[in-house]
Amino acid sequence: MNKSKEVIIIGGGAAGFFAAINMAEANPELKVTILEKSGKVLQKVKVSGGGRCNVTHACFDPKELVEYYPRGHKELLGPFHRFMTGDTIEWFEQKGIQLKIEEDMRMFPESNSSQTIIDCFVDSAEKAGVTVLLNQNVQQITALEEGFSIETKTKRFRSDILLIASGGTTRIWEMIKGLGHTIVTPVPSLFTFNIKDPLLDEIPGISVPDAQISIEHGRFESTGPLLITHWGLSGPGILKLSSLAAIELAKLNYHFSVEVNWLNLPQEEILESLKKQKSKNPKKNVLLKSCFEQISKRLWAKMVLSSNIKETQNWSDISNKQLEALCEQLSKSRFKSHGKTTFKEEFVTAGGVDLKEINFKRFESRIHSGLFFAGEVLNIDGLTGGFNFQNAWTGAYMAASAIADQ
Structure with missing residues (x-):
């Protein structure tokens, strides 16, 4: 593989960081860069679960788990057989973070603080050699003959591989439409x-x-x-x-x-x-x-x-x-x-990239080779209780694995 292969991830949230860490650890030769539009990363993680971060839900059967997704349940069944709740728990345990199960089966860090998860991601990304660039508000995405061009307000980037993990952002969805993808009109959920x-x-x-x-x-x-x-x-x-x-x-x-x-x-x-x-x-x-x-x-x-x-x-x-x-x-x-x-500071949308246009064995675009998606940018949303984060972990892991193997 080309040692200088560049991977750009749009979105410094849960899915973006999880993907970056996994692909960089699996293939240290990748040059992985996260572009975050604001001055801080992982802000949705910070407020989730009332500031405690509802990491996942203690459901360990893929067929049962997919029923908690009004949109995306069919598409997630295969991915959940590869990475789901038990894998999430093990991943965090390997990073030194213990999760606990509450009466309603929601799972939180034992610290009861979302900052534990944020620190884990930031530290792990740094150790894996991931570059995190703040205040990089993406203005344009262009598919090149090979790779992609990403323009922010201050800089132009070129990547061999692009992962979009920007969440429910209308502006990014418009750019994805410009790449030929269909966007299911987003509406609020939860x-x-x-x-x-x-x-x-x-x-x-x-x-x-x-x-x-x-x-x-x-x-x-x-x-x-x-x-x-x-x-x-x-x-x-x-x-x-x-x-x-x-x-x-x-x-x-x-x-x-x-x-x-x-x-x-x-x-x-x-x-x-x-x-x-x-x-x-x-x-x-x-x-x-x-x-x-x-x-x-x-x-x-x-x-x-x-x-x-x-x-x-x-x-x-x-x-x-x-x-x-x-x-x-x-x-x-x-x-x-x-x-x-x-609901509180949390905001989830139904809508996003049409699922028919995604290869869910890799979370890769069927329209552009080398274009990947993870998290809420896709037309997938779960019920409250840790399900939206589990979708983020699973999609990010699947995309990261596919990218690391290229």
């Missing part, structure tokens, strides 16, 4: 629902551990923890649903109907529990205590009053109609969402 409703007013911070949420008359559905916020509904159940329905909700301009079963139980079972409560505690005030441990006292009070049950009524005083109304609140609360809010 967002919370903006809902203004009397049932949710004045009780932000209230959560339930396992709700069933559906939108647009059951066309999309998810289950999981649900959180009431100042602006509406959030939590893992909502974020999962937003990812599953990302494209459809964008078409609706984020105005849609939401239905919540707060207990994730059949309506008949909820009604039966209410009837038992009425029979067992006829003289107790309905408002004072929830008969479901998953429903907090404040949320329960809201539901009771919304069911036309008076504050002074005991269980023996409520009619069958009131009981059915309370059951309806618990099993089929209906809301109108009028917008979305990005």
Whole structure:
């Protein structure tokens, strides 16, 4: 192989660094350079997981893992057989970083700090001889007869091989279109629902551990923890649903109907529990205590009053109609969402380079030899819980392996 072969990586994020380290370690003769548009690298890693970095998810079956990707699940099955969760854990362990599994199966560094991951990448890249150039905002990418020309605001680079790991960046997507690739129009994924409703007013911070949420008359559905916020509904159940329905909700301009079963139980079972409560505690005030441990006292009070049950009524005083109304609140609360809010500082998009144009054995373009992609620049996105990072690690590893072997 040509000892002076140049590899340029656009994007100083998770996928870019992971690819750079792997290819430089596998083939020290490569000259690997990362071009980062800002003055700092790995900023998305820094804020991920609330500043703890949700490195991956403790799912170890490729067939099960791909189900967490609304877009890209078919394409990722083969790559996950080559590099997935167990390989990610081993990779970080070899760098001296232990990961831990939390109750919800998300995995974090034992330090509980994303800085641990950032330091690992920066140190490993330096040891492997990777050059990192900051403030290199790419303005143009040109495919040459052999290799590529990359122009930034301050400099022109030439590379034999180009890996684009720029994330969901519209400006870079436009340049990729200029290279002949198709870009699936990006829309936001992983967002919370903006809902203004009397049932949710004045009780932000209230959560339930396992709700069933559906939108647009059951066309999309998810289950999981649900959180009431100042602006509406959030939590893992909502974020999962937003990812599953990302494209459809964008078409609706984020105005849609939401239905919540707060207990994730059949309506008949909820009604039966209410009837038992009425029979067992006829003289107790309905408002004072929830008969479901998953429903907090404040949320329960809201539901009771919304069911036309008076504050002074005991269980023996409520009619069958009131009981059915309370059951309806618990099993089929209906809301109108009028917008979305990005989840914390994290931003994920559905959309990107059309997957039909990628060779997923190498994460290489089918249009230009020597052009590779990894991470969110592709039309792949996962649910919340470490899945988007795992996609980044897998794609970066596959591309790095293919580049190192050239």
